[in-house]
Each structure stands twice: as C-alpha cells, then as structure tokens.
Amino acid sequence: MTAQNAEPLIRLTWTDPVTGTHGYLVVHSLVSGVATGGTRMRAGCTMSEVEDLARGMANKTATFNLPVGGAKGGIDFDPKDPRAFGVLERFCGFLRPWIDAHWVTAEDLGVPQHLIDDVFAKLGLQQSYHAAISRSADPERTLRRVQAGLNAPVPGGLLLGDVVGGYGVAQACIGVAAAWSWDPAAATVAIQGIGTMGGGAAWYLHEAGMRVVAVADAAGTLYHPQGLDVPALLDARDAYGEIDRGKVPADVQVLPRDAVLSIPADIFVPAAISYAITAANAADIAGKVVIEAANSATTEVAEAALTARGIPVIPDFVANAGAAAWAWWLLLGEVGADPADSFLRLRTEMQSKVALLLAGWTTDRTTPRVTGHHLAATNRVTPTLTEAPVPLLIP
Template sequence: MQEPLGPVHAEPAVVGQEPVLRLTWTDRVTGAHGYLVVHTLRSGIATGGTRMRAGCTLGEVEDLARGMAAKTAAFDLPVGGAKGGIDFDPKDPRAFGVLQRFVAAMQPYVHAHWVTAEDLGVPQHLIDEVFASLGLGQSYYSAIRRSADPDATMERVRKGLNAQVPGGLLGDVIGGYGVAHACLGAATSFGWAVEDTAVAIQGIGTMGGGAAWYLHEAGMKVVAVADAAGTLYAPNGLDVPALLDLRDGYGEIDRTRLPAGVAQLPRSAVVGIPADVFVPAAISYAITPDNSFDVAAKVVVEAANAATTPEAEAMLAARGVPVVPDFVANAGAAAWAWWLLLGWVGMEHNDVTTAEDSFRLLRTQMAEKVQLLLGRWHSDAVPPRETGLALAVSDLDGQEHTLVIP
C-alpha cells in the first residue's frame, strides 16, 4: 500500500494533465479488481464516488476521475476530482464484502485525501454502512474529520442526506433534480414550452429516476424510460410516479404491473425514441459512433458519467445535436454534498429549510451554466463541452481555494 498523497496544499493540475495517482487493488477473496484514480488535489482533498459493475476498468475510472476534476472546477468547489471503481457484479451476494474490503484497503486515502460517495451499483446507504462498519462514520469522513466541529458536521450531513422531500430523500434525489433543471434549462435555451417538450431517459435508478420525477412534476412529458429489462414508451407521456413505485432495489420496473397504454420495446430502442431531449442516465459510453445516428433528440443531457464517447459527440455536433456534458448536467449531487459540508446549505434547524435552500441554489447555478453552454452553441456553434472545460480550466488557473468546513 502506498503512503498518503503529497502535501496538503498541492497545486491543482489542469484537467487535461496526468492524474496524481492511479492505484489497482486485488481482492484476495474473490479475485475482483478495484481502482482508485485521483486526478486533481485541491486543499489536499479529492472527491468522487465509488462504482461497482462487472467489466469496470482502470481506463473507465480514470475518465471518470478526470470528469470529476472538471465538475468540481466548473462549480468552483475547493476540492479536486477522483473516482473509485470495482470490477464486480453488484447483484452478487458477495458484493458487500468486496466493497468493504476495497474501502478497508483504501483507508490511507480515505483518512487523508479522498471523499467518496454513491455511484453506479453502490447506493449511498450501502457505502455509508461500509464506512460505519470500519469505524469511519460516513463516506464523507475525510472532509468531516477536518471540520471545526466534526460531530456537528456529521449531524448536518446526515440530516441533509435524510431530509424527506417530494420524490424521496434529499440525498437520493438531488442529483436527479439537477439533471431535471439542466433539461429545463435546455428547453428554455431552445425556446420550447415546458409542457410541449418531450424527454426520453435511459436509466431509472437514483439519477434517472430523480430526473424523471422532477421533470414530470415540472410538466415536461417523459415519453420513454429504459431499464435493464427494456424501454417503456408512451408518446403522450408516462405516469412517472406510478412507474417509480414499481422499481425494485436495482432500479428495474416490474413489468407485470405496468399501467395501461405503455409499450414495451427493446432496451436499445430508447436511443431512437422521438423526443426533444435524450438523457443517458445509466452507463458510461452509452452513445458511441455505432448508435449516434440513432439519436432522435435535438439535445443530449448527460446524467451518466462519460455517457457519450468523444467520437460520438463529434458526430452528434456535426448533425446539430449539442451534448450538455456530464460534469455540468449531473454535478448536482457532488456540488450539493460539498455545499452541505461547507455549510452553504443545511445550517438551519429544519429539513424544510435545508431542502428549499438546496433546491434554490442548485437550480440557480444549473440554469446559469446551461444557459452559458448552450448560448455559445446557438451563437457560435461552440460545443458545450468545450465551453464547460474552458470554464473549469479558468477556475483551476485561478487563486487556490482554502477549505474551511464549519
């Protein structure tokens, strides 16, 4: 095991540079491989979730860590970007043990530098259970231990994550809320009335389900959702709350109890559903050169990390279809977690205030950023990713932040 990373005031790297650290781990019980990539350090901290899926690779985790570096910079957070990943099936009954052993092996980094959270295949309650079993309290441990009052910060984090809001717990839905407002911002940029805008969503788990809920609540027509079992389609709009109630623990919808009028299509069909907005919210590399021409939407909003390959994104741009990149569109959960840690939200004494402040801050920032990205697309045909990366790099090149957690 390597020693903890460098000095706590390490200068931030530019998003395009080599990562600070690549680490490969092998589970001695199952033979599974796990990876930690720290792309940037700011204030001696890097943040990024831990995912688990069969086939996860070091290259994938590296791409995701780079995206996290862009995400934290674009939202002006005083931390760098990292990512953890484990090549293992999260449905395997041994998965909890694999995750527990991975986190145990990563303790030098968890203690000193790495703040992690949920990701694909690893819900927040599960990773929190692992951290608690190791005596680390909660997955934000590395940040909480630096705070002026760790007990008060831990209480603020737990209260924020577990605040009950429409659609579920605040910590579960805030990322999807941000994606929904990225979609709403795109509709505004294109001049579409919300009620006349159709959206198709690939993935109906935490991120996709939260986005579907809040888009439905806003009046946008969610015409298709896809899970591992296939695509569900209704051209006049799906009953999103009813479908979400039919999900199991893996985000799959019970087909035996579908509402009337819902067509069942192959899983891959969601990419080509006639819609104004397509939201890939399931897996990385969902849009590739092979299926990019199937995309029927006028704009893609990435809810999954690295949902579009660079080649596919260039092909979409050539067709006049912009991609709102993941490090903006799906940054809500990461940004909000740090706002909560930093006391920018959640300092009041009731859950309602915490939720109202959180939603207000996120929708304001998301609207501003999507307007900037798509504004340049409309005026100068500059791809949104290029504008977003320029925004991130300008922040990284600016004055180094000081991390102060109350």
C-alpha cells in the same frame, strides 16, 4: 494544465485476496489536499474507465468552483453478487489511508449511499464524507448537518440525498427549454436508465410539467407518446431499479432496450451506463439535445457525430454535477437541511451554466463541452501534489 488534458496524480490497483477481483482508485487532482468522487461497482469496470471518471470529477469541481479536486473509485465486480458487500469493505479497508485524509467518496453505479455508509461504519468512520468532515472546526456538528441534509424528506416520500442528483439533471433539461424558448409543457424527454439519477430526473421533470415519453431499464423501453405516469412507474421499481412489467399500463408500448435511443423526443437523457452513445449508435439518436446524466455517457467519436448533425451534448461534468456540488455546499454550511434552499441553489446554478453552454453553441457552434472546459479552467488551474494544502474552511 487544465483538468481535461492533465495526467492523473495517482493510479492505484487493488486485488481482492478473497475473490481475485480488481479495484481501482484514480486521484486526478488534489485541492486543499482533498479529492472527491464516488465509488462504483460493475462487472467489467477498468482502470481506463475510472481514470475518465476521475477526470470528469475534476472538471465538475472546477466548473462549480468547489474547493476540492477530483477522484474516482471502481471495482470490477457484479454488485448483485452476494459477496459484493465484502468486496467493497475490503476495498475501502485497503484504501484506508486515502479515505482517512484525502478521498471523499459517495455512491455511484452499483453502490448506493446507504451501502457505502454501512462500510464506513464498519471501519469506524461513520460517514463516507469522513475525510472532509474530519478537517472541520467541529466535526460532530458538521456530521450532524450532513446527516440531516442527506436524510431530509422531500415530496414523494424520498430523501434529499437520494434525489438531489436527479433534480440537478432535471434542471439541466429545464435550462435547455428556457434557453431555447421552448414551452415546457410541450417539450418531451426520453430517459435511458431509471435508477437513482434517471428516476430522480424523471420525477422532477414530471413535476415541472415536461412530458417524459420514454424510459428504459435493463428489461427494455417503455413508451407513451402522450407521456408516462412517472410516479406509478417509479413505485413499480425493484431494488435494482427495474420496473415490474406486470404493473405497466396496457396503453404503454413495451419496446427493446435500445429503442429509447430513437424515440422521437426533444431531449435524450442517457442516465444508465458510461459510453452508452457510441460511433455505432450515434446516428440513432433522435433528440435535439443530449443531457449526460451518466458519467462519460458519450464517446468522443459519437459526440463529434452528434455535433455534425447539429445535436449539442450538455456534458456530464455540468449536467450530473448536482449531487457533488450539493454535497460540498452542505459540508461547507452553505445549505442546510431545508430542501427548498438546496433546490433553489442548485436550480439557479444549473440553469445559468446550461444557458452559458448553449450560448456558445447558438452563437458559433462552440460545443458545450469546450465551453464547459473553458469555464473549469477559468475557475481553477489544477494544483500539483507538491503544493502545500490549504485548510478547508468547513465550519
């Protein structure tokens, strides 16, 4: 049974004894006894949402042929609440048996990597990849490699671990341009969300010479048909990924938040929240292709409507899988602390997968999601919980 239609192995619900909020862990599949997937925190997070995300992680790991299954954690709580760190700490403490041995987690919506690493440090586990690191032949050496990779500086003053996911999304966009023989300098992009993923994608698209004409944050949409000054806008962000409107140039149009959907750009990148494109707004999408930087960005009904209009959707389990794939290449010692090596590996794999997905679309209108699911199923049939774990070959 393939990841897209299999039932999860485990669903766990936690109730915080202090705030009464609920948290969820869904383990969709185990490979070698391990599953990977981030932990998100947002008000309104549900078990159903976490289950969808865990399924997506299983598809990501299979699509990129990684030796690990898929899981996801989620907490129904406002990450801006001053009690959020305590909630996250208690959630991870409750799930300690899974965190110790089976669940490799990382940042996600509302939970930056430094925050979850702080929680793991308080639990005495050093780093959120603990379940994989502890299985390696030399855990201390593997930990040093992981820390060096995550903290490797890249141009722009950021760290590799913070930008590699956005770099992968940018490469998905560039892969579309290459597959369709577009001139990158003439291609335009609109991005919904300017946090870690959307901001990283915007930076690397700008670096590649593609025009980012619109970005949207919680306060609204910023639009300039000739292209935005992406580095300046990213410098104007606050801790929550929102742009200080007082630093926006006068020639940039300030529009309502949902205006980003209908901006006349070649590529639309939803990089903010899950289920951003729905049956109610799918008709507003003006792009020629949608690149899902956010997990589960498009509902099934909305994607069917886009497909009927001739707009393919590059699914999240390919487009935004860069951070997850890179983390496992780093764990396995296939890349190290040199960002150039990591960028080359991710660029090559992402562009080749996007080309494969679009080949099916161009030939007979097979959707990229269907092609991606076929690729995942071909790479690996999801093991069951009863299968004996195979040791991970982490050096």
